[in-house]
Amino acid sequence: MTWDNPALLSPALAAHYGIGSGDVIELRLAxxxxxxxxxxxxxxxxHSITLHLGYGRRRAGRVGNGL
Structure with a gap:
């Protein structure tokens, strides 16, 4: 996984819903x-999902600014 934040699923939860690594899933709340x-x-x-939010900094120094 590069340049994205995946939803981390347990093997049991993935098997229950027939989800594989790399599948695009839709999470809903209200x-x-x-x-x-x-x-x-x-x-x-x-039976849990982990989502990491972030990695969107705008100031990273001479090389990374604006990315």
Whole structure:
């Protein structure tokens, strides 16, 4: 996974829903929806999903500014 933040799923949860690493899944809460790549993560707590938000800094020094 490069340049993106996947949803980390436990192997049990992924198997239950037939999801594989790299599949694009839709997460919903009330009226909000998020389409994100799934990544199967051994050791992830069963029946849970982890989302990392961020990595969007604008000031990173001479080389990384504006990326």
């Amino acid at each position: 009226e909000r929806r998020l389409r994100v790549a799934a990544w199967i993560m051994p050791g992830q707590a069963e």
